[in-house]
Amino acid sequence: MPASNVAASISATLHQRFAAQLAERGLIADPAQQAAFTRLAEWLQRQLGVRRGWLRRHSGGVYLWGGVGRGKSLLLDCFFAAAPLEAxxxxxxxAFLQDVQQRLLRFVGQPDPLALVARELAGEVRLLCFDEFHVHDIGDAILLGRLLQYLLHEQVGVVLTSNYPPAGLCPNPLYHERFQPFIHLLQQRLTVLELDGGRDYRPLSERDWGRYCWPTPAxxxxxxxxxxxxxxxxxxLLAVNRLRLQPLARSQDTLWLTFAALFEVPSATADYLWLCQHFACLAISAIPPLDQRSLDVQQRFLNFVDIAYDSGVQLLLGSAVSLDQLCVARAQTDFARTRSRLAQLRQISLAEHCDYRSVVR
Structure with a gap:
């Protein structure tokens, strides 16, 4: 097939699948979403349009950023499903960070193990789509920055979505300067697109992944x-990696913990991933106003919500306050994304004289 026909076929397939996915959800893309998807399709055309393979002149990829709930994940879903690549x-x-750390263990003692991990990944995938890219911990930031550098060198195409522009990554002023070389890498090697304006579509989502009820003790x-x-x-006691957790109650596929038991101890993302892999339903009670807790405790809770949301578990939360009051001051940088995800839980007010079965949307 001539190169122009291949490119046209790729573009048509991408746009057809995008339209189909939106129709299934009863959605219509706004102009910013349509423009962003067209740019993604154009990038993939350039990558695959000359022959059925990766171009020798490798264009690193696309960095798509914008506010919470703007449809970045939906765009990435449609793009990934339509991309005519098996690898x-x-x-x-x-989850990706955890995978990389596990792979590193296999290369302990060898020169530059991260380069070996990147080479191993490059042998498995030619297109890596990375949703919700964000870094706050300087160790994670440096690890992922170097890994992306190696992956681009290995000519792996990357598409990243984020709530932040590249310059806004790793915002802690104590560490931001150390991450600057990798910010420059993203800006130079990737096409940076802003999905600007528009509304947060997540509250309109029909996804029902659990409940958020208040106040304690009801x-x-x-x-x-x-x-x-x-x-x-x-x-x-439940052994989770190096943690020993005291459940309030548990069954074969359900675990109920207090906020303090899981987040006011040095728990980590590996622990939350383990919990989501071993239980279909997780309940957390006695959630306090987050701005009364340290930023470290807040970040643990935010990480947990991210992982639970992505894993597909059912999440039941019991809090002292409503979602609107959960964090009204001194919030973590990523709280807006967490707030948007929690808004998709059924909001159940149990205030005095209020029937607990009433659902607040």
Whole structure:
């Protein structure tokens, strides 16, 4: 097939699948979303349009950023599904970071193990789609920055979505300067697109992935009835990596913990990934106003919500306050994304004289 026909076929397929996915959800793309998707299709055309393979002159990829709920993940879903490549992978931040760290263990003692990990990944994928790219921990930032450098050298095409422009990554002023070389790499090697303006579409989503109920202690009663469990806190400790957690209650596929038991201890993303892999339903009660807790505790909670959301578990939360009051001051940088995701939980007010079965949308 002539190169121009191949390119046209790729573009047509991408746009047809995008339209189909939107129609399934009853959505219509706004002008900014349509323009961003067209730019993604154009990039893939350039990559695959001359022959059915990767171009020798490698164009690194696309960095798509914008506010929460603007449809970046939907655009990436459609793009990834339509991309005519078998060697492709769509990843989320925390799970991918965990995978890289596990791969590094296989190359301990060898020169530049991260380069070996990148070469191994390049042998598996030619297109890596990375959703919700964000870095706050300087160790994670340097690791991912160097890995992206190696992947681009290995001619792996990357498409990243983020709530931040490249210059806004790793915003902590104590560490931002150390991450600057990798910001320059993203700006120089990737096409940076802003999905600007528009509304947050997540509150309009029909996804129902759990409940957010308040206030305590009525929320605990509601969780017990919803879970069919009786909290006693006297059961066997649960070993999660290096943590020892005391559940309020548990069954084969359900785990109920307090906020303090999971987040006011040095827990990590590896622990949250483990929990989401081993339980279909997770309940967290006694969630306080987050701005009354340290930024480290806030970040643990935000990381947990990200991982739970991406993993598909059912999440039941019981809080002392409504979602609007959860964090009104001194919020972590990523709280807007977390707030948007929590808004997709069913909001259940259990205030005095209020029927707990009433659902607030």
């Amino acid at each position: 492709k992978r769509r990843v989320h931040f925390h 929320a605990d009663t509601h969780l017990a009835e919803a879970l069919g469990l009786t909290p006693d806190g006297a059961g066997q």
